[in-house]
Amino acid sequence: MADLLSDDEIQRKLPKGWDREGDEITKTYEFDDYLKGIEFVTRVGEVAEEEFHHPEIRVGYKEVEVRLTSHEEGGITDQDIRLAGLFDDEV
Numbered sequence: 001m002a003d004l005l006s007d008d009e010i011q012r013k014l015p016k017g018w019d020r021e022g023d024e025i026t027k028t029y030e031f032d033d034y035l036k037g038i039e040f041v042t043r044v045g046e047v048a049e050e051e052f053h054h055p056e057i058r059v060g061y062k063e064v065e066v067r068l069t070s071h072e073e074g075g076i077t078d079q080d081i082r083l084a085g086l087f088d089d090e091v
């Protein structure tokens with residue numbers, strides 16, 4: 001099991017464009033059209049499955065909100081930070 005990050009570590013490690021909300025980190029991605037967002041969700045899902053670390057995803061019109069937390073640890077770990085960077089690479 002990964003260690004929980006401190007508040008300072010989270011702020012220092014959080015990738016640009018991501019926010020910390022309680023025990024989660026979150027980012028809302030904007031797209032030119034709805035189906036581009038859906039295609040992005042598919043790529044995110046594939047990465048999540050490969051890494052076996054799964055986000056919550058909300059799909060809106062031309063936007064996709066991704067939320068990450070480490071359920072087993074009960075907070076934010078390096079795994080969440082790492083996945084955030086991997087998801088950014090899928091845009």
Ligand SMILES: C[C@H](O)[C@H](O)[C@H]1CNC2=NC(N)=NC(=O)C2=N1
Nearest residue numbers: 052053054055069070071072073
């Ligand atoms: C049993 C547990 O759900 C699994 O080991 C994996 C699956 N995906 C997961 N995803 C996330 N975000 N946190 C977890 O703790 C986690 N655990």
